[in-house]
Amino acid sequence: xAIIRHTRALMRLWRPRLRRANMxxxxxxxxxxxxxxxxxxxxxxxxxxxCGLAAVAFHLxxxxxxxxxxxxxxxxxxxxxxxxxxxxxxxxxxxxxxxxQYVVPDARGSGIPQVKVAYAVKGGRLSFTHxxxxxxxxxxxxxxxxxxxxxxxxxxxxxxxxxxxxGRAAALSRDNLRRLLPVGAAAGIAAAFNAPIxxxxxxxxxxxxxxxxxVLSGVIIAAALAxxxxxxxxxxxxxxxxxxxxxxxxxxxxxxxxxxxVAGAIVSLIFTDSLLKLRAWFQRLHxxxxxxxxxxxxxxxxxxxxxxxxxxxSGGINGGGYETLSDALSGKLVVKVMLALCLMKIxxxxxxxxxxxxxxxxxxxxxxxxxxxxxVGFLDATVLHHPASEIGAFALVGMGAVFAxxxxxxxTSVLIIFxxxxxxGLILPLMIANMTAYGLARHWRPVPIYExxxxxxxxxxxxxxxxxxxxxEQLRVAEAMTVEPVVLPADITVAEALARISNYSFSTYPVAxxxxxxxxxxxxxxxxxxxxxGGGKRLVRQLAERREHIYPDQSLVRAIVHMNRSNVRQLxxxxxxxxxxxxxxLTMSDIVSAQARAALSAGDIDKTLAPGFSGLEESVK
Numbered sequence: 199x200a201i202i203r204h205t206r207a208l209m210r211l212w213r214p215r216l217r218r219a220n221m222x223x224x225x226x227x228x229x230x231x232x233x234x235x236x237x238x239x240x241x242x243x244x245x246x247x248x249c250g251l252a253a254v255a256f257h258l259x260x261x262x263x264x265x266x267x268x269x270x271x272x273x274x275x276x277x278x279x280x281x282x283x284x285x286x287x288x289x290x291x292x293x294x295x296x297x298x299q300y301v302v303p304d305a306r307g308s309g310i311p312q313v314k315v316a317y318a319v320k321g322g323r324l325s326f327t328h329x330x331x332x333x334x335x336x337x338x339x340x341x342x343x344x345x346x347x348x349x350x351x352x353x354x355x356x357x358x359x360x361x362x363x364x365g366r367a368a369a370l371s372r373d374n375l376r377r378l379l380p381v382g383a384a385a386g387i388a389a390a391f392n393a394p395i396x397x398x399x400x401x402x403x404x405x406x407x408x409x410x411x412x413v414l415s416g417v418i419i420a421a422a423l424a425x426x427x428x429x430x431x432x433x434x435x436x437x438x439x440x441x442x443x444x445x446x447x448x449x450x451x452x453x454x455x456x457x458x459x460v461a462g463a464i465v466s467l468i469f470t471d472s473l474l475k476l477r478a479w480f481q482r483l484h485x486x487x488x489x490x491x492x493x494x495x496x497x498x499x500x501x502x503x504x505x506x507x508x509x510x511x512s513g514g515i516n517g518g519g520y521e522t523l524s525d526a527l528s529g530k531l532v533v534k535v536m537l538a539l540c541l542m543k544i545x546x547x548x549x550x551x552x553x554x555x556x557x558x559x560x561x562x563x564x565x566x567x568x569x570x571x572x573x574v575g576f577l578d579a580t581v582l583h584h585p586a587s588e589i590g591a592f593a594l595v596g597m598g599a600v601f602a603x604x605x606x607x608x609x610t611s612v613l614i615i616f617x618x619x620x621x622x623g624l625i626l627p628l629m630i631a632n633m634t635a636y637g638l639a640r641h642w643r644p645v646p647i648y649e650x651x652x653x654x655x656x657x658x659x660x661x662x663x664x665x666x667x668x669x670x671e672q673l674r675v676a677e678a679m680t681v682e683p684v685v686l687p688a689d690i691t692v693a694e695a696l697a698r699i700s701n702y703s704f705s706t707y708p709v710a711x712x713x714x715x716x717x718x719x720x721x722x723x724x725x726x727x728x729x730x731x732g733g734g735k736r737l738v739r740q741l742a743e744r745r746e747h748i749y750p751d752q753s754l755v756r757a758i759v760h761m762n763r764s765n766v767r768q769l770x771x772x773x774x775x776x777x778x779x780x781x782x783x784l785t786m787s788d789i790v791s792a793q794a795r796a797a798l799s800a801g802d803i804d805k806t807l808a809p810g811f812s813g814l815e816e817s818v819k
Contacts, residue, residue: 224369225730238374241364242416245378246385246423248364249357253389253424254431256334256356260349260517263342268516271344272507283344283507284500287516290343291496294336294556295489302332308347308551308558309333309355310404311648311657313383317405318659319786321705321767322362322376330359336556340492344516346499346546347557350390354558357386357424369723369730372705373765377413380405384417385424391560392437393617394425400610404648436620437520440527444591445623451588454578455627458571458592459599459634465570466603466639469544469563470647474654476552481654488554495553499546506542510535515546518561523568523597527619529590531569533576536593540569559647563604564597571596571631595624599631603639606646608632658793675757676750678792679771679782685710688717688739692728695738699725706768708783709742716770716780718742747772750781754792757784 231237267290271282298306304325316324324330337352361382365375380401388397401417446452480491503515512535514522522539525531531539547562575592578584594615602611611632616622643650649659684702686695686709699707699722709717720742728736747770748757760769771782 221726221730224367224726225732227368228727228730234371234374237368237370238378238416241361241368241370241378242381242419243423245357245361245364245381246420247427248360249382249385249420250389250424250427252330252334252356252360253353253386254428256337256349256353257390257432259334259338260341263338264517267342268344268503272503272513280504280508283504284497287344287496287500287503288493290339291345291550291553291555292490292493294340295492295554297332297336297339298492298554298556299487299489302328302336304328305332305336305556306554307556307651308351308560308648309353309358310351310558311652312355313358313379313405314648314659315652315657315790316358316362317376317379318407319657319767319790321372321786322365322379323703323705324355324359324362324379326359326363330356330363333359333556340496340550340556341517343496344500344503345496345550345555345557346502346516346519346543346562347550347555347559348518348561349558350387350518350560351558352556353386353390354383355386357382357389361385366723369726371723372721372767375705375723377416380413381416381420385420388421388425389428391614391618392425392428392432393614394421396610396614396617397421397425399613400607403607403610404605437618438524438527440594440619440621441529441587441590444594444621446627447588448582448584450582451578451584452627452630454574454582454592455595455631456634457577458574458596459631460638461570461574462567462596462599462631462635463603463638463642465540465544465566466563466600466635467642469548469566469600469604470643470650472544473548473552473647474650476548477651478654480553491553492550492555493553495549495551495555498549502542502546506539510538512539514539514565515542519543519565520561523565523593526568526572526593527590529572529587529593531572533573536569536572536576540566540573543569559604560601563601567597567600568593569596570600591624591627594619594621595627595631598628599635602632603635604647606636606640608636611636657790659790671753671755673754673792674750675748675752675754675771675784676782678754678788679750679784680788681782683708683783685780686720686738687712688737688742690738691734692725692736692738692741693734695720696725696729708770708780709738710780711739714779716747716772716778718744719768719770745770748784749774754789758789761786 231240268286271286272279274282305328316322333352333355341347341349358379361378365378383405384397384401387400388394398417398421406413506512506515512522526536543562543566572589572593575589579586579588598611598615602608612628615628684707686707688709688711706719706721709720711717717739720738724741728741745766746760746764748760750771757769761767768783768785770780771784773779773781
């Protein structure tokens, strides 16, 4: 605890110096690129390069940590390897739990849900210390010590955090800052999977949610740059080397590829439901401190690693399991091993993630799908007397099917297999299995895993419809708004305003006259740009923009309509009448908090999780 306090004291000491350095750099940046469109383009290129470097560094750091920790434990002398293989992930989980509880709580989980919330609710703002530095260190520690988690989800959060930092440092407008977040996410996926095309589709499908033309060009540029940089450092080869000649050689195999799609949907639901139920159980486990829980999940993972090595003579339980998955794609594993590894990987990943670990679900879902596909391929070879070489082809298709069922990104699930393997001969079986798995999984469980995880924490993204949206029709603005927002007086200077807001982290502030008459809203970025351009003595009222407002007695649904129409994430709440008195501020995070309370009241969320909502709401803001 003394180290944590000392670190925070150093941050407080250095923060003013960093602000001054940023202002100097911002002034030069604004002179070089006076147009915001020019600045966004320059930042897009810079983000692609920086995210590529960060993704490569994260990959190499995990590889080094695995070599020094879990790999060394698994190869220890005599029977001591059993003890060390169980102890190493447990101690890694314990240390991670302490850091997650007291230092970087935002680093928990895969990172994709955090990025979705930042894009949909927080206007593209992610904490660099917690979301980038913390995720990097915690991901290396947990995956390197043996947790059954992947590096891809954390890479997305790390790169999105870099994009958010660059946008805030350049004092971009809120809209452009928000647009930079998918740029960083796409660069992270492209570098993590060496798959730039799949990175673009995943970002559009999962982070953005629709085809936003204003985002697409930046996403493509950053993904291409990050993938090119990753290939220049780690090599041109695809992630998985598969034998040449995989394809649909027997039309009768289409029946078993359809069976694989159904099996992929079932396994996806087993995985998702198990993870959500165990995670809810851990959250209700009040007798065990939160910082101990990741060690409990890692203990289970360590025991499963030992069982797999002793019984099956195979690895793959810890980390992403890419080496063992490559063996399955090459047809080197027997059906007993593949079935056992499929079930054990589900148990290990569910334990590692649900207990509160920091790591992703992409690689484990591919591993589970590969093992399931190989087992179905063995069935195809046995029943239809096809050659054993077809087993590897089924394993490849199974990767995409389970990925589609768990992650719910159907276009990405097809493209990512092509790019990761360099094999394009299985397009028809892949589309049949993937769409079958996706369609059935979506029918049986409509809510995707990342949104289910957010809803379990009381966060309902604004585009979600249903009972909660109906409840928002009944809620008034007065019930959700911030009644004492940080208000800037209209007659102070820009320099004075920056000094006043230095201890706050909001993106936009209301401006009012001395009689509370509403003048408009001003963003922190606008204040910083004006100061960097030499306008520190200008009055704040000169910068305030008068935007659409709302009244306390109107519904929250009406507020969302106003926000979408004006493309903003906050509205001034004014008292009805001619004097336009400011009585509050309504932000998208206020609406998300109201959604959480509405879901709790309706019984959509386990009431035992209610005590955590207050802290959650603050983290969303």
